Amino acid sequence: MGRTTSAETKQGDSFTIGPTAIDALKKWPEMRQRNDEITFNPKICYCKITGERITEPMELTELMPKDSGMKRVYRHSRPKFHKMLLEQLNKVGLSVEYGKEVADYFEDVGSNRAGVVLKDGSKHEADLIVAADGVRGASWSLIAGRPVSAKSSGDAIFRVAYPIAIALKDPVIAERFPLLEDGRPLAELWVGTDEEMSFAIQHPDTGTAEESWGHRVHPDEVLKYTATVEGWPEVANRVIKATPPDLLVDWKLMWRDPQPTWTSPGGRVVQLGDAGHTFLPSSGNGATQAIEDAVSLAACISMARSNEDIPDATRVHNLLRFERVSFLQAFGIKNRAKHSSGTNSGGDAKRNVVHFGKWMVEHDPEEYALRNYQQALECLRSGLPFKNSNTPPGVEYRPWTIDGLLEAQEKGEPTVLDGDWD
Ligand SMILES: Cc1cc2nc3c(=O)[nH]c(=O)nc-3n(C[C@H](O)[C@H](O)[C@H](O)COP(=O)(O)OP(=O)(O)OC[C@H]3O[C@@H](n4cnc5c(N)ncnc54)[C@H](O)[C@@H]3O)c2cc1C
Numbered sequence: 001m002g003r004t005t006s007a008e009t010k011q012g013d014s015f016t017i018g019p020t021a022i023d024a025l026k027k028w029p030e031m032r033q034r035n036d037e038i039t040f041n042p043k044i045c046y047c048k049i050t051g052e053r054i055t056e057p058m059e060l061t062e063l064m065p066k067d068s069g070m071k072r073v074y075r076h077s078r079p080k081f082h083k084m085l086l087e088q089l090n091k092v093g094l095s096v097e098y099g100k101e102v103a104d105y106f107e108d109v110g111s112n113r114a115g116v117v118l119k120d121g122s123k124h125e126a127d128l129i130v131a132a133d134g135v136r137g138a139s140w141s142l143i144a145g146r147p148v149s150a151k152s153s154g155d156a157i158f159r160v161a162y163p164i165a166i167a168l169k170d171p172v173i174a175e176r177f178p179l180l181e182d183g184r185p186l187a188e189l190w191v192g193t194d195e196e197m198s199f200a201i202q203h204p205d206t207g208t209a210e211e212s213w214g215h216r217v218h219p220d221e222v223l224k225y226t227a228t229v230e231g232w233p234e235v236a237n238r239v240i241k242a243t244p245p246d247l248l249v250d251w252k253l254m255w256r257d258p259q260p261t262w263t264s265p266g267g268r269v270v271q272l273g274d275a276g277h278t279f280l281p282s283s284g285n286g287a288t289q290a291i292e293d294a295v296s297l298a299a300c301i302s303m304a305r306s307n308e309d310i311p312d313a314t315r316v317h318n319l320l321r322f323e324r325v326s327f328l329q330a331f332g333i334k335n336r337a338k339h340s341s342g343t344n345s346g347g348d349a350k351r352n353v354v355h356f357g358k359w360m361v362e363h364d365p366e367e368y369a370l371r372n373y374q375q376a377l378e379c380l381r382s383g384l385p386f387k388n389s390n391t392p393p394g395v396e397y398r399p400w401t402i403d404g405l406l407e408a409q410e411k412g413e414p415t416v417l418d419g420d421w422d
Pocket residue numbers: 001002003004014015016017018100101102103132133134135136137138157159200251272273274275279280281284285286287288289290
């Protein structure tokens with residue numbers, strides 16, 4: 001069920017879906033092929049805020065571990081990725097109902113059922129409910145016994161993608177953002193494909209941003225912000241001015257302290273994706289982890305022998321996923337600091353390039369869940385600790401909070417981020 005009123009999503013910029021999620025498509029060769037058709041493969045270079053390049057154009061694979069052997073990293077247009085997933089659902093006969101807003105979640109342990117109450121008052125029940133309703137999800141009252149609101153990170157992000165032809169009408173833009181010699185686009189952290197002009201500009205949230213694709217703002221709002229940035233180049237303002245009206249979104253970046261429990265007391269409602277764990281864009285991982293969650297949950301459910309075993313399956317899934325996800329949330333907070341200090345300073349630019357560790361990109365959530373299911377279940381039953389191996393090797397997980405992490409980072413004190421993350 002979805003809150004939006006139609007299947008067609010035209011809005012949205014682009015994102016990187018990590019290899020750990022893309023690998024899952026191998027089970028659906030047609031979707032895998034479609035995925036290859038809709039993705040783009042830019043090079044990337046880091047720039048100062050003035051637009052001056054401070055690294056050479058490089059392959060996105062250069063951000064990955066050296067010996068990963070990864071041939072390419074997939075960048076996707078969000079609307080196209082969304083459409084691909086919907087086409088696959090249609091193919092296997094699963095329908096999505098739109099305009100159905102979930103107001104509340106419930107479960108009845110006695111009858112082994114759970115359900116949702118929609119805004120129109122209607123109730124829908126099932127053996128298992130997956131709460132995948134994003135950052136502002138309505139499942140916390142059931143899961144934690146109280147609302148656990150996400151709070152503002154203090155930042156927001158202007159985000160848009162529009163047809164490149166519109167931007168290229170301006171000769172200054174056309175000259176500044178040419179395709180590379182081999183026809184490939186170059187992402188300068190104001191990202192471009194050969195079909196779309198796209199930018200994402202992080203800025204302090206003055207309280208007017210919202211976490212919603214419906215929160216459109218006029219390009220003049222962005223220009224008001226860029227006017228405050230020293231050295232901001234005119235050509236970038238031209239890209240902003242070329243943005244068609246009614247497309248640009250001012251997106252509020254929300255976060256919530258890691259919450260180790262994603263399952264309801266009876267185990268029949270389980271949170272998935274941003275509903276259970278908020279991600280900053282600087283982790284480059286929120287959507288990837290949502291897909292890893294989906295694969296892991298499906299693998300755990302496949303281990304359930306009957307309806308009675310479903311709560312075990314959701315709890316095992318939670319145990320196998322929480323620490324990995326929590327480390328990656330912290331990674332986003334670390335990179336946020338890099339982004340803010342980052343590409344403006346110029347001097348030691350390479351220090352601010354974000355690198356992904358092997359444990360992040362070489363993980364098969366299905367294989368991991370199937371291999372560890374029994375042992376994790378025994379640990380849950382006996383109360384003995386379970387040791388995850390899908391986290392930074394040799395680094396012990398320590399619970400953290402956003403405020404605690406930021407404070408420790410500022411003071412240079414040890415944090416969950418210490419250790420060899422590569
Ligand atoms: C600027 C930016 C860049 C990013 N870049 C990357 C990247 O490069 N790589 C990456 O992996 N991640 C990236 N992310 C993170 C990623 O976009 C999110 O983590 C991901 O979209 C989470 O997916 P989700 O399905 O859990 O939630 P969402 O995408 O938020 O989907 C939730 C869905 O639930 C619906 N819904 C909400 N409430 C209700 C309700 N009450 N009833 C019914 N339906 C409801 C919503 O309409 C929506 O369709 C980025 C995020 C931002 C903001």
